[in-house]
Amino acid sequence: MSTPTATGLLRIAVPNKGALSQAASDILRESGYRQRDDSKQLTLVDAENGVEFFYLRPRDIALYVGEGTLDVGITGRDLLLDSGAQAEEVLPLGFGRSRFHFAGPAGRFDSLEQLAGTRIATSYVGVVEAFLAERGIEATVTRLDGAVETSIQLGVADVVADVVETGSTLRRAGLEIFGETLLRSEAVLVARRGGGMPPGLEVFRRRVEGVLVARSYVMMDYDIAEDRVDDAVALTPGIESPTVSPLQRAGWVAIRAMVPRAGAQRLMDELWDLGARGILLTDIHACRL
Numbered sequence: 001m002s003t004p005t006a007t008g009l010l011r012i013a014v015p016n017k018g019a020l021s022q023a024a025s026d027i028l029r030e031s032g033y034r035q036r037d038d039s040k041q042l043t044l045v046d047a048e049n050g051v052e053f054f055y056l057r058p059r060d061i062a063l064y065v066g067e068g069t070l071d072v073g074i075t076g077r078d079l080l081l082d083s084g085a086q087a088e089e090v091l092p093l094g095f096g097r098s099r100f101h102f103a104g105p106a107g108r109f110d111s112l113e114q115l116a117g118t119r120i121a122t123s124y125v126g127v128v129e130a131f132l133a134e135r136g137i138e139a140t141v142t143r144l145d146g147a148v149e150t151s152i153q154l155g156v157a158d159v160v161a162d163v164v165e166t167g168s169t170l171r172r173a174g175l176e177i178f179g180e181t182l183l184r185s186e187a188v189l190v191a192r193r194g195g196g197m198p199p200g201l202e203v204f205r206r207r208v209e210g211v212l213v214a215r216s217y218v219m220m221d222y223d224i225a226e227d228r229v230d231d232a233v234a235l236t237p238g239i240e241s242p243t244v245s246p247l248q249r250a251g252w253v254a255i256r257a258m259v260p261r262a263g264a265q266r267l268m269d270e271l272w273d274l275g276a277r278g279i280l281l282t283d284i285h286a287c288r289l
């Protein structure tokens, strides 16, 4: 059972620095919460919204949440899995995307079977050991804090297992990926596994989800002749159903519908070809669906 705070505030863990920090604070701000303006600040109370933020290393966040010390947190899926904490993913957040791979000197390895007997350097020992155990591969795993790519040049390891985003760090170190992707990661909201629903968590989750939907949809408005409405609605069905309003001009209506941001320009071309005019696209800042 998670222990409620004396204050009754929902306790939220946020990455204090690193790859996830800025985007995490941005999504919280867009969700209507106060955020720190000084990167050295460790905690922040937003009493008006019933929450308190704790700025922590993303690697530690799943542990705090798993123990019930904090109610919910933002961290990477890879860090959550690596921690082995009693925490679970409750919402993928769509930023901080990366893949996790084995890599070695260019041209040296081409399959994961060749890992047997090697020395593997990684900051993600939990992920790597679970992967090796699942496949029955015996290898020596060494934990490094960072800059793992350099460990091969220094003769400490034969292979590295690390986060890859653009791949430029690997290339610069003369390394290349081999074998399949171990996991695909992105930032996620995590809560305690089997911890029930602490007061305020559902509202928090809904607010953040509203921002994610608002980021991936736009609002489209256009005017069209009445006899084209069925075809137009087939192109822009909206979430539930589009709004169709009468216009002063006889035989014409105005249509308003949310449409996916990706492909919205193509949709505008198709509507134009159908005879729609006055086609407008506007951003949505937040929503509850």
Ligand SMILES: Nc1ncnc2c1ncn2[C@@H]1O[C@H](COP(=O)(O)OP(=O)(O)OP(=O)(O)O)[C@@H](O)[C@H]1O
Residues within 6 Å of the ligand: 015, 017, 018, 019, 020, 058, 059, 075, 076, 077, 078, 079, 096, 097, 098, 146, 163, 164, 165, 166, 185, 186, 187
């Ligand atoms: N280019 C990237 N480098 C590192 N982590 C990334 C990158 N892109 C996304 N991530 C994700 O960010 C999380 C790692 O967060 P962390 O704060 O450790 O980042 P970092 O920038 O490597 O920090 P540090 O300064 O401690 O090395 C993981 O979930 C990882 O998948």
Ligand SMILES: O=P(O)(O)OC[C@H]1O[C@H](OP(=O)(O)OP(=O)(O)O)[C@H](O)[C@@H]1O
Residues within 6 Å of the ligand: 145, 146, 147, 148, 149, 162, 163, 164, 165, 166, 167, 168, 169, 170
């Ligand atoms: O594929 P890329 O776009 O090059 O990004 C991946 C690299 O970025 C991270 O390193 P970071 O800068 O966090 O340094 P660290 O190794 O000391 O953590 C990660 O550990 C990889 O080395």
Ligand SMILES: [Mg+2]
Residues within 6 Å of the ligand: 146
């Ligand atoms: Mg790093």
